[in-house]
Amino acid sequence: MEIRFRLNGKQVQAEVRPDTVLLDLVRELGCYSVKRGCETANCGLCTVWLDGKPVLSCSTLALRADGRHVTTLEGLQKEAEEFGMFLAAEGGEQCGFCSPGFIMNVLAMERELKDPTEEEIKEYLAGNLCRCSGYMSQLRAVKKYLDAKQKGGRD
Numbered sequence: 001m002e003i004r005f006r007l008n009g010k011q012v013q014a015e016v017r018p019d020t021v022l023l024d025l026v027r028e029l030g031c032y033s034v035k036r037g038c039e040t041a042n043c044g045l046c047t048v049w050l051d052g053k054p055v056l057s058c059s060t061l062a063l064r065a066d067g068r069h070v071t072t073l074e075g076l077q078k079e080a081e082e083f084g085m086f087l088a089a090e091g092g093e094q095c096g097f098c099s100p101g102f103i104m105n106v107l108a109m110e111r112e113l114k115d116p117t118e119e120e121i122k123e124y125l126a127g128n129l130c131r132c133s134g135y136m137s138q139l140r141a142v143k144k145y146l147d148a149k150q151k152g153g154r155d
Contacts, residue, residue: 003066005033008075014041017061022048023057028070033073033100037129044128047101048072054108056127073100079107085123085147094132102128106142110149118143 004013014025023046023051027033029087034057037045041059049071050064073080080103087093087103102125109116109124116124121142128139 001100003063005067006069008071009092014062015117017107018061018063018127020062021034021058022050022055022060022062022065022069022070024069025062026057031072031074035097037098042127042129043122044101044105045098047104047128049104049108049122052108052111054105073104076107080081083141086141086145087138090137090144093139093143094130098128098130098132102138103129105146108152110146115150116146 001074002013002015005131006012007025007026008031012029013099015056023036025033026048031132034048035045036058037043037085041056045058046056046058049055049069050060050066052071067136083103083106084093087099093099105125105128109121113120113124118139121139125138125142
């Protein structure tokens with residue numbers, strides 16, 4: 001079946017089988033930031049945005065992307081780099097394998113929640129599994145990043 005959608009702002013078309021998951025399709029199209037982790041929708045490594053909302057691409061059929069907008073970390077390089085600086089400064093990047101999915105969720109949270117509490121941040125990011133850290137450095141990075149964005153006059 002042929003589908004058409006926007007991938008990181010560019011119109012694409014692809015031939016997919018009914019059981020193809022979005023994870024496989026975006027990787028096939030060159031978006032290698034999207035990682036294969038648990039394949040059970042529990043770790044967050046495969047997070048992409050579908051029409052601006054985070055979804056787990058390992059459990060989303062590629063057919064759902066038809067006529068929609070899919071965004072991966074490759075489409076958010078400037079924003080990702082900005083947050084990545086906070087993550088590195090706090091020692092929260094560790095091995096980096098979980099970073100793309102984590103960053104996708106942080107950037108989505110920044111757009112969705114205004115001035116979130118620590119508990120709201122933890123709840124929003126609860127589906128991101130990191131095997132290297134105790135999450136405290138990541139949490140510090142998120143809080144400092146959100147504080148800097150808010151002080152920068154961003155709505």
